[in-house]
Amino acid sequence: MCVELLTYADLSSRLNVSREAARALARRRRLPRSRSDGGKAVVSVDLSTLRYTPRPRRARRADPVDASVARIEAVKTEVFKAEIARLEDVATAYRVVFERERERADRLAVELTQAAAEATAANAWATRLEDEVTALRSARHPGGGLAGQAASRLGHLAAAIIQSDRAARR
Structure with a gap:
């Protein structure tokens, strides 16, 4: 001892x-x-009786704040990824609606152009018919009887009306 x-x-x-x-x-x-x-x-x-063996050192614990911040960041990342995926789905749905509406607008523009062309043609026919009616009402043409000219004009007028009616039906 x-x-x-x-x-x-x-x-x-x-x-x-x-x-x-x-x-x-x-x-x-x-x-x-x-x-x-x-x-x-x-x-x-x-020292001969003091039987002491030191405990192995424990690893230092990570800072709980850093661990919490890391967990929060991981959760935020997952939440952000889910939100991004949801917004991409919404954007895709809006894109589909946009494409459908654009096609509809294109069809309507074509129909509007056709309607404008038909209206212009109808106005031209109306002007021609008005000229025919005015010619019938007004002057007597030399070189023929009034009745003969009127009948001829009336025949032309009837033909023009039928032709314009057929053009309008197309």
């Missing part, structure tokens, strides 16, 4: 632990302590 007087620093180097761990060990085991001439605390310890 060899008792040695060791400072906390010496005890920590012999046991391969930190100075604070050596001090805590001396307190737990209630080892006798005293002051040296230099004013340092010394511990009376019998």
Whole structure:
């Protein structure tokens, strides 16, 4: 039984632990302590009976704030991905509606162009018919009887009306 007087620093180097761990060990085991001439605390310890094996050091825990921030970022990323996917679906649906409406507008533009052309043709026929009626009502043409010219004009007028009616039905 060899008792040695060791400072906390010496005890920590012999046991391969930190100075604070050596001090805590001396307190737990209630080892006798005293002051040296230099004013340092010394511990009376019998190293042969002190069967001490230090616990393996635990890995430092990650900062809980950093871990929480990482979890929040992961959740936000997933939420953002889901929101992006939802918005892409909405955009696709709007695109389909847009395409359908554009095709409808194109068809209506073609129909409007055809209607304008038909209206222009009808106005031309109406003008021609009005000229025919005006000619019938007004002057007598030399070189023929009034009745003969009227009958001829009336025949032309009837033919023009029938022709314009057929053109309107197309």
